Every structure is written in structure tokens, then in C-alpha cells.
Amino acid sequence: MDFAPSAAADDYTKRMRAFLDEKVLPAEAGYEAFRAERRGTPREWDLPPVVEELKSEARARGLWNLFLPAISGLSNLEYAAVAEVSGWSPVIAPEAINCQAPDTGNMETLHLFGTPEQKQEWLEPLLAGEIRSAFAMTEPDVASSDATNVQTSIRRDGDDYVINGKKWWISGTADPRCRIFIVMGKTDPDAPKHRQQSMVLVPRDTPGMEIVRHLPTFGYQDQHGHSEIAFHDVRVPATNLLGEEGGGFAIAQARLGPGRIHHCMRLIGMAERSIDLMVRRAQNRVAFGRPLAEQGVVREQIAQSRIEVEQARLLVLKTAWLIDKYGAKGAATEIAAIKVIVPRIACAVIDRALQVHGGAGMSDDTPLAYFYVWARALRLADGPDEVHLRTVARQELGRHT
Incomplete structure (x- = not known):
């Protein structure tokens, strides 16, 4: 297995990182302010205008519909790094590049199973980001x-x-x-x-x-x-x-495989940003006469987080490589495995970052509280941990029978 990025993957990842730093992260405060003004009112679900501005910018930069190999030309392995970058701002960035759940899974489903008429009516406006x-x-x-x-x-x-x-x-x-x-x-x-x-x-x-x-x-x-x-x-x-009558279960399995790995790719990005925030906080916050970064317990938290994220990323990359080579069915065990371990690791890393931030971590002054909510929810969404552990165990026991 060679996980070195291709020239295309390297190019898209660099462009995605520039887009994140130059446009997306600076837009987060305005996005949240817009939503805060409408929270609890009938207009709570209004879309902040900045999202449409970012979508136009993403299209101009060629960062659009990268999740679908048939459209983008990127393999799952090549897309992994781009999706990870989008996970740094999970509320805004995925939609800005039209790679947000649940639409990606629905677009893939329509692409695979939709009739020409269904694709024209629903897939085309979804791919265009219009609905x-x-x-x-x-x-x-x-x-x-x-x-x-x-x-x-x-x-x-x-x-x-x-x-x-x-x-x-x-x-x-x-x-x-x-x-x-x-x-x-x-x-x-x-x-x-x-x-x-x-x-x-x-x-x-x-x-x-x-x-x-x-x-x-x-x-x-x-x-x-x-x-x-x-x-x-x-x-x-x-x-x-x-599709066909009676084919709903098979369609669901085809849809959920790629969707699960996309969630895990973005979770790696959320964990990476959490480490970044934790390190910055540790370097700038003083307790008991010295920066938190010089406290042994905080250093251990940083080190543990780095080790776990690297482990999680490697398993996600292996899974993406297997999907590219053998399809989702050939990577079923690994898809189940990452769906268990990546949200667990993300929760642990985000929790440590929260702890280092103290009371600020529980507030909306950082994205950490929302990150934790979303990472914890993903231990249930697209199948709870227990279902995926059952899949891994069944495969492992089968090899020894």
C-alpha cells in the first residue's frame, strides 16, 4: 500500500487548505452571529448568506463535488486528504464545496440507482448545489x-x-x-x-x-x-x-459504506484542529507559574492525541485504498472498524482539548463543544458502535473457523 499523495491529490489538498485559511475560517464568526440572531425564531433555519458566497468561491477554485470519483476523477484515497481539511470547519466547509452529508450519500445513490429522469430532476440540481x-x-x-x-x-x-x-x-x-x-x-x-x-x-x-x-x-x-x-x-x-422493488436493503448498504468513510475523513480534520487549539492554548496559558505546555500532564495529553490521530488516519487511508481496489464490499471490515475507532478517538482528543481550555472549552468561544457533540453523535449515526463491532467480530471469527 502506497499512501503517498498523487500529484492531483497534493494539488487539491493545497488548494483546499488555502481556501480554508483564506475564506472559510474567517467566515465562521459571521456565520455563527447570523444564526445566533435567529435562534429560537421562525427564521432559525435561514442559511447565512456567506455560505452561498463560499460556494461560488469554491467553484471558481475548482473545489466542487470532489467526493464522487465519477465526477471529480479523484479516488477515495485521493479525496481523503481534502475531506480531512474540510473537517477543520465541519459546519461550513463541506457544504461550501458541495461535499456535505447527507447529500453526498444521496447523490451517490441517485448516481448509481436513479433512472435518467430521476437524475435529471434531482441529481443535477443536487450536484449544482441548488437544492x-x-x-x-x-x-x-x-x-x-x-x-x-x-x-x-x-x-x-x-x-x-x-x-x-x-x-x-x-x-x-x-x-x-x-x-x-x-x-x-x-x-x-x-x-x-x-x-x-x-x-x-x-x-x-x-x-x-x-x-x-x-x-x-x-x-x-x-x-x-x-x-x-x-x-x-x-x-x-x-x-x-x-432501483428495483425489494432492493432497498442493498441500496442502503451501498449508500452507507462511502458515507461512513467520509464522516471519518472529516473527523480526522476535527481532531487535528482540536490538537491545534490545544497546543496554542497550552503555549499561551500560564498556571502555577509556567505555561501549560511545560506541565507534564498537559504534554501527555498532547502526545496521546497525536499518536491516536496518526493511528486513526492510517486506518482510514487503508480503508479508502481498499474501497478503490475492491469496492465497499471488499472493505466491509475496515469500514466497520473505522466507524468505531475514529469517532472514539475524535471524542477523546476533543475532550482533552476541552480540558486544557477549561471553562472556555465549554463555551461557544471555541468550536470544541460543537465538535464534541458531533463526534459523539457519530458513534450512533450511520450505525451504532455495537453493530460495527459485531461486523468486525464476525469477520474475525470467520477467519478462525
Whole structure:
């Protein structure tokens, strides 16, 4: 395995770093001020204008849709370093380059399984950054860590499908730019376990789809929101079926593999920025007559963080290399492994940075509190740790059987 960056990867990473330093990081304060003014009001979900300005700048710099190899020409391994840089500002940078979740996974899904008509109507405006999307799989009444548990009904009725059920933690729903939902439900409860589910495309303004509430994450409400949704006899044309009937579980697995590694790439960037903030704080803060950087306990925290981030990055790069070489199925064990270890390491590193910052770390004066919330949430999003540990254990036991 050779993880040395290619000339293309090196070029894109340098351009992404320049974009981050010159445009994105200076925009963070204005972004947060805009949101603070509207928090708790009906305009809470308004998009800060600076995001559209950054999107235009990113396109002008050639930093657009880099996540999709068929569009960008970058391999997963080459994209890893770019995604890591975007993780330094996870609220703004990924969207600025049109590489934000859940849209990247939805765009990949439409690219792989959409009909020409579906691609024209939904994929093209997503790739252009004109709209956003949501992926509705998780449900409140069942353990959604097992995707075969979904109870939402998708019933064929003539030339339509009729949808009834509940979903929650559906990311992006509060944003009025979210125009299309990929909804997973059961079309045939009597089919074999992994052939009962299908996915359909549901436009936002379809009658019968109700946004019940927006769910805060550890008290945080981001600009895009995470929501509970109810479907009451929601009727869509049968042509809105994604892929084939009964193919929903397979589509979900194809979608979640790349999405999981993208999250991990960005988490490395969040951990790197946390180390950067921790070191700066340690060098400039004095306690007991000398800088924190000269205190043995703080040095240990810095060293431990550096070691863990390097370990996590190498496993992410190996996983990206395997996906490029063998596809997501050939990297299933490694995808599961990074989905466990990278959020855990990110949480640990961010926690140390919080500790070094003292009370300031818990405030909004630094991004650390939000980083911790998001890193902790990613131990549940796209499958909880326990599911991925089960996958790794099954593979390991299989090798010894």
C-alpha cells in the first residue's frame, strides 16, 4: 500500500487548505452571529448568506463535488486528504464545496440507482448545489440499527405507491432547501428478510408528509436540522421507485459504506484542529507559574492525541485504498472498524482539548463543544458502535473457523 499523495491529490489538498485559511475560517464568526440572531425564531433555519458566497468561491477554485470519483476523477484515497481539511470547519466547509452529508450519500445513490429522469430532476440540481436532500430510514419505534426492522409501509396502489409510517433523526429536513427525501420502507413483508424493503423518492411538498418536530442534538440545533417525520397516506408515482422493488436493503448498504468513510475523513480534520487549539492554548496559558505546555500532564495529553490521530488516519487511508481496489464490499471490515475507532478517538482528543481550555472549552468561544457533540453523535449515526463491532467480530471469527 502506497499512501503517498498523487500529484492531483497534493494539488487539491493545497488548494483546499488555502481556501480554508483564506475564506472559510474567517467566515465562521459571521456565520455563527447570523444564526445566533435567529435562534429560537421562525427564521432559525435561514442559511447565512456567506455560505452561498463560499460556494461560488469554491467553484471558481475548482473545489466542487470532489467526493464522487465519477465526477471529480479523484479516488477515495485521493479525496481523503481534502475531506480531512474540510473537517477543520465541519459546519461550513463541506457544504461550501458541495461535499456535505447527507447529500453526498444521496447523490451517490441517485448516481448509481436513479433512472435518467430521476437524475435529471434531482441529481443535477443536487450536484449544482441548488437544492438539498434527506435520507429517511431511521424510525422511533424499532431498533433501526437493524435496517430490516423498518416498519414504514410502502404499498403499491395502481400507478402509485402509498406511504404510511414514522421516521426520525432525518438530517437536513429543517432546511427549506431540502426538496427531496429518499424514503426506505417495506413493500413486501412476506418476502425474504433482505428483500422486503424498497426506496422511493418523495418530494418535500407531497401531501400527507408532516414534519412533526425538529430534534436538538445535545441541545444544539444546526442550520439544517434533524427531524421527526410522519407519512399519512403519502402518494407518489410508481416511477419514483429507486432501483428495483425489494432492493432497498442493498441500496442502503451501498449508500452507507462511502458515507461512513467520509464522516471519518472529516473527523480526522476535527481532531487535528482540536490538537491545534490545544497546543496554542497550552503555549499561551500560564498556571502555577509556567505555561501549560511545560506541565507534564498537559504534554501527555498532547502526545496521546497525536499518536491516536496518526493511528486513526492510517486506518482510514487503508480503508479508502481498499474501497478503490475492491469496492465497499471488499472493505466491509475496515469500514466497520473505522466507524468505531475514529469517532472514539475524535471524542477523546476533543475532550482533552476541552480540558486544557477549561471553562472556555465549554463555551461557544471555541468550536470544541460543537465538535464534541458531533463526534459523539457519530458513534450512533450511520450505525451504532455495537453493530460495527459485531461486523468486525464476525469477520474475525470467520477467519478462525
